[in-house]
Amino acid sequence: MTLDELEIGEKARIVAITGEGAIRSRIMDFGLVPGTRLWMIRRAPGGGPFEIRVRGTLVSLRPEEARMIEVVPHRGGRGHHGGHCEKKGPKHGFLRKWFHDED
């Protein structure tokens, strides 16, 4: 799975960085290299960028950049057994879309 698919609050380990060029290089400069552990902190309201904690720093990335980062959820964290996680927030109506906009 990729970084953008992590639940809020979930921890994961990076297995690969896809893509190329400046964006890939920039991602790696922030310490996002294979083997690194990260923690999904939050997402901007309305389906904007993600905020993660990695190597003691808070880093934000756009969904398209998050999709370049392949991760496995951390053992003991939520969601690693493939079960569906309950999302917080409204389940129906436009507010739900506003919350969980998958972009």
Place this chain on the structure above:
Amino acid sequence: MDEKKKIRIALAGNPNSGKTSVFNELTGMSQHVGNWPGVTIEKIVGKKHIDGMELEIVDLPGTYSLSPYSPDERVARDYLLLERPDVVCVVVDASNLERNLYFVAQLVELDLPLVIALNMIDIAKSRGIEIDIDKLSTLAGAPVIPTVARSGKGIDELTSAIIDVAGKPYSPVTLNYGKEAEGAILEVESIISVAPPLALRCHTSRYLSASLLAGDAEIKEMILTASPNSAEVRRKIAKVRLKMETRLHTDGESVLANARHGWASGIYHEVVRDPHHDEPTGTDRIDDVLLHRFFGIPIFAGIMFVIFWSTFNIGAYPMGWIESFFEWLGGWLSAAMLSVGASETLVSMVVDGALAGVGGVLIFVPNIIILFFFVSILEDSGYMARAAFLMDKIMHRMGLHGKSFIPIIIGFGCTVPAVMSTRTLENREDRLLTILILPFVLCSARVPVFVLFSSALFESNQGLIMFSMYALSIAISILAAKVLKMLLFKGLSTPFVMELPPYHKPAFKGVLLHTWERAWAFIRKAGTVILVGSIIIWALGSLPPGAEYASADSLAGKIGRIFQPLVKTFGSDWKGAVSLLFGFVAKEIVVATLAVLAKSGGESNLVEGLRQIYTPLSAYTFMIFTLIYTPCIATIAAIKKETGTWKWAIFSALFSTALAWALATSVYWAGKALGFG
């Protein structure tokens, strides 16, 4: 006579590491701001004299890496690699050591004498982080000086460490890339030894070889140019690289990045004891509120409102004082000049031309000071990155960056500080694009023009007409962003990987210094470009001698007649053309000029005069033209300053005027066809 020893020092570091504070403390106020050759990145050089030695400190752009992908990083790397400073002083954030050490790893590879300023040590301590400084120094192969640059602590020790390192032979540590990569590096080193002058100049054939294995296009170009048989060198390097990548099942760039992060992480875990690592910090708790999914955006809107309100409402008082001061100065000066026998024309040039022009622009200084005071606080506290985080989605849809939002909001007040505030955008392309759309954001100087016309010709629909101007301004800005992105920066995707730095209490001194720099830059501009522009406009209005100011007989009037065919296409006449021409100095002047040309004393006559010249349709198209056409002189000067070339300033003027003409003309003829006007 006595030979002064000069030490060339490069100051490097991550953004948010407090590098600017260290620089300010090291050099005091003796700074010289120039440009790096070939690029529009500011090069700040400071000097310090101590014990008969001259320290020349070059402040490198704050970067996360020395990869060749951004102009900032290229500037920093080229300087270190090719100019070989005597000492590199790297500023690292003690409370964020692991990520900062990755940057140190890259400097270690460059094989230059290094001093590490372990900055913000107070914040690290307050968080319970313990750092074994001696061990860090041994492992990184460089002296480590703890500093608190905001309060000047540790700066003297840092200075002596730099001088000490400069006088000693340097024994660097070597960063190990792993067996496979080390073998490949040795092979490449022997291949590129055919380019001896370059390797000799850089002293670092190991660094060059590693970069070549990572596919660094810039270094490759340098090596191939310096090699006598470039085709063969290229082929050999490619072969070694392919072999290494095949064996390691990954690309060369990852190998390097992994090794550097491994080095950084290894040292970090050796020297740092952080009992609260991975626990939520104060920053997390503040973010839980400021980035809250419901309250985050309303809080941001509230902060923006307060800033905006203070800037333009509190700023109104000093603006009034400056205005009265210039009025008084004008009166006093003309009396004084006339009493010593100066001619009427000369007095008019100085008072109505130069003084009125410069004064009309200097009244914005209070706005700029208040605005940049707040902007500096936002930036220094760490909130600016949060604002970008919140706003990125909507801005990205427009082809812009989250950090473009604040300049655009400022642009509704005045385009000049808006253009100046684009400096928070790190990426050149994002910055340029934001600068180019800012003139389309309806600034407060254009409001009087719209108020006048809507009250004169759209009595019953005033509000609607005003609203339509704001709506049009936003639509044009979005459209221009899309079109310019397509035309100028096609296919360019700029990364948004952005640090959300820990919150800090803003350093008062730094905030004031920053605010003053901006205000002073603006004042200097008023004294140069704007002064000249104002005198030219005055000359056009007053010459030939005897002509009434801006009348049909003046040069401006004649030029207005020349332009009449052009403005006629959207229903205006030469008076409109002259007003627009004068509006180039400042948009409010459009109203003042129309008032003169409508030959009227009071406001009611002006309205009558306008009704005789304009129909509702041609008034509306005149408003559209005023909204979009060339930014004022002050904005043009700001664009020149911020982009570093006249090219973009002139482009902005021509592009917007062409767009204004096309839109005003099409609306006019469409309106005619539909039976309006």
